[in-house]
Structure formats: C-alpha cells, structure tokens
Amino acid sequence: MQRRSSSWSGRTDNRMLVFDNRFLRELPGDADRRNEPRQVHGACWSPVDPTPVAAPRLIAHSREVAAALDLNDDLLSRPELVAALAGNALLPGMATYASCYGGHQFGHWVGQLGDGRAILLGEAINRRGERFELQLKGAGPTPYSRRADGRAVLRSSIREFLCSEAMHHLGIPTTRALSLVATGETVVRDMFYDGHPVDEPGAIVCRVAPSFTRFGHFELLAARGDQALLQRLVDFTIARDFPELPAGRPEERLAAWFVEICQRTARLLAHWMRVGFVHGVMNTDNMSIIGLTIDYGPYGWVDNFDPGWTPNTTDAASRRYCFARQPAIAHWNLERLADALSTLTPAASDLAAGLERYDQVYAGEFCAAFAAKLGLRAWQHDDAQLLEDLFELMRLAEIDMTEFFRGLAQVDLERPDSATLQAAFYRADLAQRFASDLTRWLARYAARARQDGQPAAQRAAAMNRVNPRYVLRNYLAQQAIDRAEQGDEQMIHELLEVLRQPYDEQPGRQAFSAKRPDWARHRAGCSMLSCSS
Numbered sequence: 001m002q003r004r005s006s007s008w009s010g011r012t013d014n015r016m017l018v019f020d021n022r023f024l025r026e027l028p029g030d031a032d033r034r035n036e037p038r039q040v041h042g043a044c045w046s047p048v049d050p051t052p053v054a055a056p057r058l059i060a061h062s063r064e065v066a067a068a069l070d071l072n073d074d075l076l077s078r079p080e081l082v083a084a085l086a087g088n089a090l091l092p093g094m095a096t097y098a099s100c101y102g103g104h105q106f107g108h109w110v111g112q113l114g115d116g117r118a119i120l121l122g123e124a125i126n127r128r129g130e131r132f133e134l135q136l137k138g139a140g141p142t143p144y145s146r147r148a149d150g151r152a153v154l155r156s157s158i159r160e161f162l163c164s165e166a167m168h169h170l171g172i173p174t175t176r177a178l179s180l181v182a183t184g185e186t187v188v189r190d191m192f193y194d195g196h197p198v199d200e201p202g203a204i205v206c207r208v209a210p211s212f213t214r215f216g217h218f219e220l221l222a223a224r225g226d227q228a229l230l231q232r233l234v235d236f237t238i239a240r241d242f243p244e245l246p247a248g249r250p251e252e253r254l255a256a257w258f259v260e261i262c263q264r265t266a267r268l269l270a271h272w273m274r275v276g277f278v279h280g281v282m283n284t285d286n287m288s289i290i291g292l293t294i295d296y297g298p299y300g301w302v303d304n305f306d307p308g309w310t311p312n313t314t315d316a317a318s319r320r321y322c323f324a325r326q327p328a329i330a331h332w333n334l335e336r337l338a339d340a341l342s343t344l345t346p347a348a349s350d351l352a353a354g355l356e357r358y359d360q361v362y363a364g365e366f367c368a369a370f371a372a373k374l375g376l377r378a379w380q381h382d383d384a385q386l387l388e389d390l391f392e393l394m395r396l397a398e399i400d401m402t403e404f405f406r407g408l409a410q411v412d413l414e415r416p417d418s419a420t421l422q423a424a425f426y427r428a429d430l431a432q433r434f435a436s437d438l439t440r441w442l443a444r445y446a447a448r449a450r451q452d453g454q455p456a457a458q459r460a461a462a463m464n465r466v467n468p469r470y471v472l473r474n475y476l477a478q479q480a481i482d483r484a485e486q487g488d489e490q491m492i493h494e495l496l497e498v499l500r501q502p503y504d505e506q507p508g509r510q511a512f513s514a515k516r517p518d519w520a521r522h523r524a525g526c527s528m529l530s531c532s533s
C-alpha cells in the first residue's frame with residue numbers, strides 16, 4: 001500500500017500518526033467480508049470495522065506511549081483522535097482488521113479463536129522508524145467473536161490499562177496501553193457465571209506493541225495442515241519482528257528463531273516470578289511470539305507468598321496456572337509451538353535445542369534475579385537452599401512478598417533482627433510463631449551477605465533498584481475500579497502516576513504500598529477474578 005496523501009504522510013508537527021500496514025500488505029486476508037462468527041481459512045486476518053459507540057470519552061492515557069507514537073497532549077485531546085481510539089472514526093492510513101489464531105486452552109486444543117474483540121488499526125511508524133501495532137480491545141464483534149459481544153467492561157479495561165504500564169515501568173516486557181476510553185454504553189456480564197447478569201459500563205483500551213502475534217497464530221495453521229501459509233507467516237514474522245536473526249539455511253533459521261523465542265519467553269517468566277505476577281490464563285493464544293506479557297485478564301499479584309495461588313476462579317480447582325507453575329507452563333506452551341513449527345522442517349529434532357535453551361536461560365535468569373533481590377552480587381550454588389528455605393518460611397508464615405524483599409534491604413547484617421521485617425506479616429499469631437525461624441534464616445542470610453562483601457549502603461541501594469516498593473496490588477486496582485464505577489476516576493490517575501516509579505520511595509504515597517487489608521482477603525476482584533471481562 002503506497003502512502004499518497006501528503007496531508008498525513010508528511011512529517012509535519014500536526015500530523016497524527018503515519019501508518020505502514022505490513023501485516024495486511026504481506027499476508028493474505030479473508031475475501032469474505034461478512035462480520036459474523038465463522039471459520040476463516042487460508043487467511044491471517046479478516047477486514048472488520050469497529051462498531052461505533054454512543055459517547056466516547058478519554059479517561060486516561062499513557063504519556064510515555066503517546067510520546068513513543070509522537071503524540072503530544074494537544075493531539076491527544078483532539079476529537080478525531082478520541083473518536084479513533086473509540087472505534088468511531090478512522091485516521092488517514094488506518095485499516096482495521098482482526099487476526100486469525102487458535103490455541104490450547106487449559107491444556108486442550110480448541111481450534112480457531114482469533115481476535116474476538118480486538119480490532120487492529122494498523123502499524124504506526126514513529127519518527128525514529130519504530131513500528132507499533134495499534135489495537136482496540138472491546139471495539140465490537142469480529143468474525144472471531146463466536147457467541148460473545150466483542151466488548152469489554154470498564155473494570156477489566158482499567159486493570160489492563162494500569163497493569164500494562166506498571167509492568168513496563170518495572171522493566172518487564174509487555175504490550176502497552178495508549179488510552180482508556182469510556183464508551184458511554186453498558187455491557188451485560190455475568191461476572192461469576194452464576195446466573196446474575198448485570199449491566200456494566202463499557203470501555204475500550206488502545207493497546208500498543210511491535211507485534212500482537214501469538215503462538216496460536218502458528219498453531220492454527222499447522223493444525224489445519226496449511227503449511228504454505230504457515231511458512232509465509234514464519235517468514236513474515238522473522239522479517240518484520242526478528243530482523244536481527246542471521247540468515248541461514250531454512251531449517252537452521254527456523255531452529256535459531258525458535259531458540260530466540262524460547263530465550264525471550266524464559267526471560268519473561270523470570271521477571272514474572274521475581275515480582276510475584278501471576279498471569280492467570282497462560283493459554284497458548286495468550287503467549288506473545290516476541291516475548292511480551294500479553295492479554296491482561298484475571299491476573300494478580302502475590303500478596304502473602306503462596307506458590308499455589310491463582311487469581312483465576314476458573315482455574316481454582318486444578319491450579320494449572322498458579323504462581324509456581326508458570327515457568328513449567330511456559331515450557332509446555334513452547335512445546336506446542338515446537339509441534340506446530342516441526343511440520344515445516346525435516347530436522348524437527350533441531351527444535352529441541354530451543355526447549356533446552358529455555359530451561360537454561362530460565363534457570364540463569366531466575367538465579368540472577370533472586371541474587372539481586374537478596375542483595376548478592378553473584379549467585380552461588382548454596383544459595384538455592386537459602387532461597388528455598390526462605391520460600392517455605394514465607395509460605396508457612398504468610399509473609400507478603402513485596403514488603404519482605406523491600407524490607408530485607410533494611411536488615412542490619414551485623415545484628416539481623418526479625419523485628420525489621422514485622423511489617424511483612426499479615427497475621428500477628430504467625431509473626432510470633434515464626435519469629436525464631438525468621439531470626440535463624442536472617443542469621444544465615446546475613447552471613448552470606450557479609451561474605452558477598454558489598455558495603456551496606458551500596459547493597460541497600462542495589463536491592464531497592466530491583467525490589468519494587470509499589471506494585472499494582474489486586475485490591476488497589478479494585479479500589480480504583482469501584483471509585484471509577486461511581487464516577488470518580490482520580491485513583492486511576494494516581495495509580496498510573498505512582499506506578500511510573502515503582503522502585504522509588506514516594507513520600508506521601510505510602511497508602512499505595514500498603515499490603516492487602518483484611519477486607520480484601522476474600523473479596524471478588526481482590527483475591528479472585530473471573531474470566532468474565
């Protein structure tokens with residue numbers, strides 16, 4: 001597609017966005033234009049128009065994402081841009097479509113899924129030549145909507161908007177969120193699938209990422225035996241999203257690319273584990289091929305350290321996607337991707353190297369991350385036992401993960417005292433019962449840290465750079481939602497601001513680092529979430 005209109009392709013100050021839609025241009029689209037649920041074969045995308053909404057209003061935006069797209073505040077407040085972010089109008093160069101993918105959900109192959117409520121707007125190119133896919137989540141039905149409405153509720157949109165940005169500022173690869181727009185319409189949801197549907201306010205998030213391609217895009221083509229299109233999608237993805245991959249014979253290139261995917265996924269998982277992030281729905285359709293955190297649904301943050309915890313009520317019985325299982329699930333998901341890619345290569349066993357690499361990189365990154373969290377300059381073999389004993393103690397004593405690691409920097413290595421970490425306990429009885437265990441563990445830890453030999457101030461500063469003070473605790477997100485549903489959106493802005501500097505002490509903002517209050521322990525939205533969004 002050639003850009004012809006100089007009015008919008010020119011790099012002048014008042015231009016909005018410049019588009020270069022390679023996914024559309026280089027991959028086959030669906031010839032059928034009917035916007036109704038159906039199977040789509042032989043195509044990677046279907047053209048689809050967003051369904052306009054009644055009264056779009058920009059609730060919040062991310063200034064960093066706007067800046068990355070060369071959008072200043074003046075441009076962002078323009079009605080035509082807000083209309084575009086609501087799916088009510090297109091900007092020049094935008095072309096709207098939904099992409100076709102499948103996936104394994106909860107361990108089972110389910111066939112075609114696709115963008116059922118996400119509509120892509122095209123690929124924006126900024127002044128530095130960086131490419132970003134823009135995607136509206138909740139912009140109306142597509143051929144992939146199955147029986148659902150293509151919409152999203154305000155509560156889940158607030159959660160996605162805030163967490164995308166929070167993850168980025170924590171230094172974790174993620175899709176981003178440019179904007180949160182209220183639609184002025186309601187959406188019917190039965191939050192706990194128990195026969196109590198209610199009208200909820202609707203919203204649309206504009207998500208931004210270099211690529212929204214998922215493992216499931218490749219899996220679906222392989223499952224259908226469409227090897228020609230699978231090969232095209234692989235070639236396209238490598239060319240557009242992995243340009244640094246060295247050239248080589250096709251099977252070598254495929255294997256090298258898979259190794260890179262495995263490495264990125266390993267790094268991502270080590271990040272999730274180091275901050276206590278639980279994705280909640282690690283189905284293969286929710287796994288990014290470029291290694292980003294993607295699809296913020298019933299995710300949650302570990303409060304009291306519990307390896308078996310899952311925020312997702314749909315997964316409460318089997319706990320497939322609980323905190324501790326995430327690294328193994330990512331490996332399982334990579335195996336499913338390898339199954340799909342193996343249909344393209346005579347040397348399918350070459351892909352095994354990628355899976356081995358996943359294990360190595362994950363182990364290395366995990367050790368490095370936890371050495372840093374403990375304030376140690378390098379990981380030593382015996383540290384595994386020290387950390388394992390700590391995890392067990394934290395689990396039994398119900399110690400808050402974020403508070404503990406932040407507090408550990410304050411421990412005096414000459415006189416380690418469990419009192420320094422009192423604030424990390426949820427329960428006074430457990431604090432008392434495990435005080436001597438914690439003192440003993442701290443003595444071992446202090447000996448190890450003294451041997452590491454870093455000056456105290458340096459050690460504390462280094463720990464504070466990796467142990468966040470502020471994370472999007474589940475109850476904080478829920479408070480922002482409760483208030484927004486009552487018309488007060490202030491807390492969305494406050495959280496967005498606080499979470500921009502998660503590793504810094506922010507005087508006056510202690511409330512945003514408080515551990516989960518008692519009322520939130522078993523409240524919906526705070527400790528348990530459904531997929532209904």
Ligand code: AMP
Binds near residue numbers: 117531
């Ligand atoms: P998720 O569990 O959010 O990863 O979604 C799984 C599949 O269901 C994807 O194909 C989504 O596009 C689709 N989906 C989820 N919610 C909706 C909705 N409200 N309308 C249409 N499709 C949806």
Ligand code: MG
Binds near residue numbers: 285286295
């Ligand atoms: Mg999904």
